[in-house]
Amino acid sequence: xxxxxxxxxxRRLVHSRAELVLTFxxxxxxxxxxxxxxxxxxxSGTMPKVKVVAVDLAATPASGQMITSLRxxxxxxxxxxxxxxxxxxxxxxxxxxxxxxxxxGIIVKQSDGHPMTAExxxxxxxxxxxxxxxxxxxxxxxxxxxxxxxxxxxxxxRPPVESVAPIDPLANxxxxxxxxxxxxxxxxxxxxxxxIAVMFLLxxxxxxxxxxxxxxxxxxxxxxxxxxxxMDQLLLGKWFYLSGLGFVQVxxxxxxxxxxxxxxxxxxxxxxxxxxxxxSGAAAAFGLFLATLCKxxxxxxxxxxxxxLTMSALGGSxxxxxxxxxxxxxxxxxxxxxxxxxxxDKVFWRDLPxxxxxxxxxxxxxxxxxxxxxxxxxxxxxxxD
Amino acid sequence: MIQADVPAxxxxxxRKTYGSxxxxxxxxxxxxxxxxxxxxxxxxxxxxxxxxxxxxxxxPTHGKINVFGLPIESPGVRNALGLVPQxxxxxxxxxxxxxxxxxxxxxxxxxxxxxxxxxxxxxWTGLTDRAGELxxxxxxxxxxxxxxxxxxxxxxxxxxxxxxTVGVDPQSRERLFTMLDDLNRQGASILLTTxxxxxxxxxxxxxxxxxxxQVIADGTIDQLVNRTxxxxxxxxxxxxxxxxxxxxxxxxxGPQHLRQVGAAGQDxxxxxxxxVTTDISRLLDAIRNSGYLVSDMEVQAPSLHHVFLHLTGHxxxx
Numbered sequence: 226x227x228x229x230x231x232x233x234x235x236r237r238l239v240h241s242r243a244e245l246v247l248t249f250x251x252x253x254x255x256x257x258x259x260x261x262x263x264x265x266x267x268x269s270g271t272m273p274k275v276k277v278v279a280v281d282l283a284a285t286p287a288s289g290q291m292i293t294s295l296r297x298x299x300x301x302x303x304x305x306x307x308x309x310x311x312x313x314x315x316x317x318x319x320x321x322x323x324x325x326x327x328x329x330g331i332i333v334k335q336s337d338g339h340p341m342t343a344e345x346x347x348x349x350x351x352x353x354x355x356x357x358x359x360x361x362x363x364x365x366x367x368x369x370x371x372x373x374x375x376x377x378x379x380x381x382x383r384p385p386v387e388s389v390a391p392i393d394p395l396a397n398x399x400x401x402x403x404x405x406x407x408x409x410x411x412x413x414x415x416x417x418x419x420x421i422a423v424m425f426l427l428x429x430x431x432x433x434x435x436x437x438x439x440x441x442x443x444x445x446x447x448x449x450x451x452x453x454x455x456m457d458q459l460l461l462g463k464w465f466y467l468s469g470l471g472f473v474q475v476x477x478x479x480x481x482x483x484x485x486x487x488x489x490x491x492x493x494x495x496x497x498x499x500x501x502x503x504x505s506g507a508a509a510a511f512g513l514f515l516a517t518l519c520k521x522x523x524x525x526x527x528x529x530x531x532x533x534l535t536m537s538a539l540g541g542s543x544x545x546x547x548x549x550x551x552x553x554x555x556x557x558x559x560x561x562x563x564x565x566x567x568x569x570d571k572v573f574w575r576d577l578p579x580x581x582x583x584x585x586x587x588x589x590x591x592x593x594x595x596x597x598x599x600x601x602x603x604x605x606x607x608x609x610d
Numbered sequence: 611m612i613q614a615d616v617p618a619x620x621x622x623x624x625r626k627t628y629g630s631x632x633x634x635x636x637x638x639x640x641x642x643x644x645x646x647x648x649x650x651x652x653x654x655x656x657x658x659x660x661x662x663x664x665x666x667x668x669x670p671t672h673g674k675i676n677v678f679g680l681p682i683e684s685p686g687v688r689n690a691l692g693l694v695p696q697x698x699x700x701x702x703x704x705x706x707x708x709x710x711x712x713x714x715x716x717x718x719x720x721x722x723x724x725x726x727x728x729x730x731x732x733x734w735t736g737l738t739d740r741a742g743e744l745x746x747x748x749x750x751x752x753x754x755x756x757x758x759x760x761x762x763x764x765x766x767x768x769x770x771x772x773x774x775t776v777g778v779d780p781q782s783r784e785r786l787f788t789m790l791d792d793l794n795r796q797g798a799s800i801l802l803t804t805x806x807x808x809x810x811x812x813x814x815x816x817x818x819x820x821x822x823x824q825v826i827a828d829g830t831i832d833q834l835v836n837r838t839x840x841x842x843x844x845x846x847x848x849x850x851x852x853x854x855x856x857x858x859x860x861x862x863x864g865p866q867h868l869r870q871v872g873a874a875g876q877d878x879x880x881x882x883x884x885x886v887t888t889d890i891s892r893l894l895d896a897i898r899n900s901g902y903l904v905s906d907m908e909v910q911a912p913s914l915h916h917v918f919l920h921l922t923g924h925x926x927x928x
Contacts (some may be wrong), residue, residue: 229715233701233708240703240744306788448699451665452716455688609669 226454229535230462231469234436238470244488247432252425253481256418258579274302276327283335291333291341293367298361314460319346319404325567328354328547329517330404331362340370349403350574351547359399366399401558403524407572415489416545418482419569422475423562424533424542426505427476429448430512433467435515438522442606456608460601464509474522496579503589504565510596511561519604536560564588616679618643618768621663626659626823628885632658634670635823641768641799646790648810649803650914651820652862652922655804658696660820661772662802665693665792677768689718692766696773698753699760702746706737706756710744710763717764720747731759734789758786762793771802776841787813800925811914821922835912838920842882846891848906849897854878879907 238244243311280290306313307361318330328347343362347355440446449459479497482488490497516533519525524563537543539553540562546554557563568585571577619641626634636637641647643708649659662668664675679688691795700709702903710728719727734740735755740748745756746874758774769790773921775783785810794800804810810817811831819834827834827877835841856870871893872879886909897904 226716228711233704233712237701237703368745443699444695444697445699447667448693448695448713449716451667451693451711453718454716525911609667 226458227462230459231455233468234463235464235471237436238408242500244432248470249477252421252478253551256421256478256482259354274300274327275327275351275358276302276304276475277331277358278304278318278321279331279333280312280315280318280329280332282315283333283341284312285335285341286334286545287369287373288335288341288407290372291365292331294365294368298355300361309415314347321348322348322404323458323578324581325570325575329358331358340465341366343397343399344400346404347401348405348571350405350416351411351520351545354547355401359401362399369387375411412481414486415479415573416566416570418479418486418488419566419573420537420542420562421510422478423504423540423565423569424480424537426471426475426508427533427536427562428529429471430467430508431515431525431533431570432465432512433470433509434514434516435522435529437516438510438519438525442522446607447578450608456604457601460513460597460604464506464513464597467504467509467512468502469512471508472501475501475505492571497569499579499586500565500568500581501588503552503586503593504561504568507565507593507596510593510600513600514596514603517600517607518521531582536562541566560588561589564592611728612616616643617641617644617676618678620674620676620679621660622676624660624663625671625676626656626663626668627707632742632823634663634673634812636692636875637820637823639818639828641801641826643767643799644794644797646794646800646814647802647817648814648817649801649820650746650810650817650918651803652804655820656823658772658831661693661770661803664770678894681703684693686736690767692717692761692764692769692776694758694761694769694771696776698757700745700753700757705744706732706735706748708739709760713760714763717867719764726853727763728874731763733885735759736785749782751778751785752873754778754782754786755789758789762798766797766798768801771800773804774802775804775806783809807914807918817914819918819921824825826921827917831914831917834914839912839916841912842884843886843912844880844910845883845893846878846908846910847872847904848878850877850903850905853879853900857896857900857902884907 230405238248263369269607277295279295281288281292295301304321305320314400315330315332318327318332320331321327325348328351332344332346333341335341343357343366344356345362347358349355349400357561388574392482414419437446446459464543479488484489512529516525519528539557540546540560541557542562546563546566547570566583568582568589571585617640621639621873624637625632637656637660648662648906650771651658659668663670664682666682677687678924682688697805701712704712707728708732710800711724711794714731715721716891732741735752735758737755740752745753748756754774754777758771759773762769771790774790775786778786790800790813793865800814810885815828816830817834818825828839829837835862841888852875855874856872857879858868858870871881881893883893890909894904
């Protein structure tokens, strides 16, 4: 029975060229446009708070003062380290960046008799944060070094004019070291592939769920339910079909990403498959939930466009979440785009082991099961008058 | 096991209410094995509700439905029924063969018999050469044939047809009934709801009329005619000029039963006769003896149309 439901859906898809184009070509076109724009580093937005940690390798009063001053900066959010009692090390900071806990690690150094220097360890997926934090650190470092120089002058009591060393314009430059994507062929594009893929998964699932309403409107559903087919089988058949189609859709998308934009799909196949299976399943359940919630196909179309676009915008499918304020980012966690993208981010960008995907997998699976159960409950009204 | 003396369908005291609306108010009737039963009623009489109860699409509030002696709720019993809905409940973006295949599978046709059943259905519907075409592009009559075939892919012993000929031309209707006659000859019992009274009269063995959720008549066409409008024929006459006075006709029992027909100033009139052989000549003689010539005459036998209107009235039921 379930196989037959899948067969119907597949055959109907094959007969509908418009649906085929919408399923496979339009997402790729959108992805390509987004990848071309954002992959080239164009398109930054307003400056939200950047999550940072500071590693004070200098451990001087001046470096401490500089870090304290940075802590008061409204554009930065200092995150607590794993062990707040111990001074943070460069290694710990690098790990925190790789895990996505912070975006930037500020490393402050000072050799004997030399001015302070700083470098930034950065997650290059946030193309804005590094530049902004570099400017802030550079400014604070210049102030700190100037104060230090003035103090030294007072100690040796030399006439100020002759003793001040010429200002080196490069002295306060803060180098940015990418700890994430330096070995990757085209690291940022995988994020956009995931973002666009999840958005179109949702569109595809809500469109597919609409077939149920179409069947109801033309009384085919009535006829189907007068055969040996049950509502459970019908919904499960449609869910399997939509999940399978979504999975293939995302695979095609990433294959395209690998071929054209150099996304490393084969190197992350296990994590990709786990995330894609769960995300496709959740999106399919969401589509069926919306379909059973609505009374007509028109109602579904309107609602799904609004919901999917809103979820995609909030969840990071359209604009990277690091460009959003902390409040918006928190709001984004109510969308499963955000959870799915966080999962893909861990797989493709942070190279984290698949065990670390459990929160994303659990949330998406939970959402999928919940949507499916609610859809089943809503469909009771169609079973009998 | 099917017993010969058990009705194919037995409906007892069936009631269905939607809130305060009583759609069925204690319906009782039987459909015998191999019988073709026409189920008539004005709009809103409860026909579709009854079909939905039979197809398991709505739960009766009260009453019993037995299929070949077994309660319809018993496992597997509903497989004996085949529903052909009023609407074209097909996948218009699947081909004829694909539609037939999926509905056969939903009806539980075993995989090994699938090909043979689909082939049979294609031949039966006369659509073998259109098997690979999308149903959406078919004419209304062709879609109706596919709609019918999809409901009988599992060889049901009872076929429920809810207005199967809506919106099709006379040729297609004829074809659909020929297809149904085929199934009937193979032993299937047929319950047909329709608004085409001539169809019901010609294509059924028995007629049940439902009105306001109740069965108001049940029998063969002759039985219904005798019970309602009676067997007399209606005679319509037109004479060569307007009558100056009514025409007097003697009754069949003799001149003591004289009656008058027509009215002064009119050249047309109607009357009823019980015996065509004797009463017609008596009527013609009376007209001629009154000095008129018959320009035209029509004799109408009582039909289901007259019975239906007699029982359900002339008021609209929209």
